[in-house]
Structure formats: structure tokens, C-alpha cells
Amino acid sequence: MPAQAAIGWAGDPFQGVMMYLLIASDLDGTLLLPGDTFGAFTKSVIHRLNRAGHHIVLATGRHQADVESLLDSQSPPVHLITANGARISSACGGLALSAELSTAVVQTLLEETRADTDLTINLYCRSGWLMSREDENLKDFSQNPDFQPTLCAAENLPLHAVQKVFFFQRSKDHDALLRLQARLEQRLGDQIGTVFTFPWCLEVMARDVSKGNALKQLAEFLNVPIQACIAFGDAMNDVDMLAGVGKGVLMGNAHAELRQALPEAEIIGRYTDEAVAHYLSKHLLKSADLPA
Structure with missing residues (x-):
């Protein structure tokens, strides 16, 4: 109670x-x-x-x-x-x-970023953590050996049951992530909320999350x-x-x-x-x- x-x-x-x-x-x-x-x-x-x-x-x-x-x-x-x-x-x-992102929003996020070779796409799903490629930034992001990402090619990432999508900028270019943030917010408007946990990590959640x-x-x-x-x-x-x-x-x-x-x-x-x-x-x- x-x-x-x-x-x-x-x-x-x-x-x-x-x-x-x-x-x-x-x-x-x-x-x-x-x-x-x-x-x-x-x-x-x-x-x-x-x-x-x-x-x-x-x-x-x-x-x-x-x-x-x-x-x-x-x-x-x-x-x-x-x-x-x-x-x-x-x-x-x-x-x-x-509070999960809609499948349409996840699809748009992937369409906007899948071709960018300087981005690593990450998804938190109900089942765990999926990451589109190996990334050196991982060692600064997570030191917990009991919770590590599963590699999944960007074209195979799921659209359902996604709590948040976040992007590692592989060269740690904060300005590049600021430009990405502006593009995503312009395209998806009030359907999403964005935040930086690190200067090189942009996170996207559902609106008001x-x-x-x-x-x-x-x-x-x-x-x-x-x-x-x-x-x-x-x-x-x-x-x-x-x-x-x-x-x-x-x-x-x-x-x-x-x-x-x-x-x-x-x-x-x-x-x-x-x-x-x-x-x-x-x-x-x-x-x-x-x-x-």
C-alpha cells in the first residue's frame, strides 16, 4: 500500500x-x-x-x-x-x-539515422538493449558486465516496445548531434522529447517522458x-x-x-x-x- x-x-x-x-x-x-x-x-x-x-x-x-x-x-x-x-x-x-515510443516514431528515427556512418543507434526495449554496431564509446557509457548490448544491424532493429532510442556520435562531435536533434524535433514535433546524457549521446523518448x-x-x-x-x-x-x-x-x-x-x-x-x-x-x- x-x-x-x-x-x-x-x-x-x-x-x-x-x-x-x-x-x-x-x-x-x-x-x-x-x-x-x-x-x-x-x-x-x-x-x-x-x-x-x-x-x-x-x-x-x-x-x-x-x-x-x-x-x-x-x-x-x-x-x-x-x-x-x-x-x-x-x-x-x-x-x-x-511509456513507449510509437512504431511510426521509431521508424522515422531509424530512417533519419540509419545511413549515418558516424552514428551508433541504440534501443532500449522491454527485453533489453540493442545496438547497431560495436562502438568504442560503449566503455564510457556502461561498465556493468551483467548488462551489455546485443548487436543488431540497423535494418533489423525492431519498431515495437521501444522505451527510448539513443545515438552515440562515434567521433564525439556534439555539434553534429545538435544538428540531428534539430532535424528530429522539426520532423517529429511534439511526439518526442530529447535530452543529452553526455555531449556525444542524444536520447529520444516519447513526449512528456x-x-x-x-x-x-x-x-x-x-x-x-x-x-x-x-x-x-x-x-x-x-x-x-x-x-x-x-x-x-x-x-x-x-x-x-x-x-x-x-x-x-x-x-x-x-x-x-x-x-x-x-x-x-x-x-x-x-x-x-x-x-x-
Whole structure:
């Protein structure tokens, strides 16, 4: 059953009136250490927050199966927002939503890009990750050996059950991807949403799909006011999530574009120092609940 929101919230939760009930965090460059691992301190803090009654949300551009492979039987219950908001799964299993691109949109995306030899086409489908060719950029994009792409020639890529399509620019030419983004948006209009997860990776989802919109749906299901949510992120695919909650916090390693988009947001340490866990332990855990 969805949790009931605590009574009596007003003002800034860090002033002692009420703590944030919903904690959402991006993974790459935010909560995960290099090598796609959760640090020991981060694991400890998440366990204690869960026992204290906070909801934990992992909000990422990754595929759900990818994120699930990073968790184990000792992991506390967490809610998942994956594929940049195309998939929502509550910890209790009572909410499972998927927003997929229409077959016509996928066909158009493939027609526009199939002949470009400097692009690698990627699809997140219900069954997994398909990639049109081998690409050196893969080693910077995914370090999880338990979730790797299946090669599938561009002409054989499916049109159905596609959560998102994303493109690697093989020579990391950001300007070329900006031109592609403009062409796709001109042709498909309000049928799609686009975002850069890296300067050389352009992602395309269905209209209105984003981490921020997904988090609002999850908060409504849990009966938690969106102002009682704190979120952490480092890239432009986090911007609407960070802007739409009670408190959005940027990583010290956040992209310059994100800092420009949210100039008033608090900036903390780097993901390599488990800065999110240290911030949460300081502000949301009672001293008796702190890790040893």
C-alpha cells in the first residue's frame, strides 16, 4: 500500500519541521562509484534511511534490468525510474508504468539515422538493449558486465516496445548531434522529447517522458507531496527532476549546462567521495542512526 504523507510539513524541512519523505537520486556521476558500484557508506545510509521511513528512488537513464542487476538480496526496497522516466516501478510492485515510443516514431528515427556512418543507434526495449554496431564509446557509457548490448544491424532493429532510442556520435562531435536533434524535433514535433546524457549521446523518448514527470507520478502514488522530495543529479537529463521538487541538489562534478540551468541550487561534493550519502546522513539521519 502507498505510504501516507507525514502530517505537519511546512517550510524548509531542514529547519526541523519535517524531513524529506522521498529521496530521489540519479546514478551515474551521482550515487554510483566508478565501476558501477554502490559504496559501502552509501549502502549503509540507504539502509538506515529506509528503516527510518524514507522512500528511496533511483532515477536514471539506464534500463530497468541494468539497475536491477546492480542490486542484490541485501538491498533495501527502492523505487525505480528508468530509461529517463519511460519506466516507473514502485518497490511494492503496485505501480508499474511504461511509456513507449510509437512504431511510426521509431521508424522515422531509424530512417533519419540509419545511413549515418558516424552514428551508433541504440534501443532500449522491454527485453533489453540493442545496438547497431560495436562502438568504442560503449566503455564510457556502461561498465556493468551483467548488462551489455546485443548487436543488431540497423535494418533489423525492431519498431515495437521501444522505451527510448539513443545515438552515440562515434567521433564525439556534439555539434553534429545538435544538428540531428534539430532535424528530429522539426520532423517529429511534439511526439518526442530529447535530452543529452553526455555531449556525444542524444536520447529520444516519447513526449512528456522525463525523470521529473515520472517522479511526480510516483509521488502521487505514494501520497507524498512533491515538495517533500529531495533530488540529486549531475546532468541535463536531471534538470526537470531537480527543478520540480522541494529541494534539488547538484553534484560538484555536475555538467556546466546544469549549473547554468539551476544557478540557485545547492552544490555538494563529488560522486567519487559518496557526497550524496554524506549529505543525507548529515541532514536526514538522527545521530543514533548514523553508520559507525
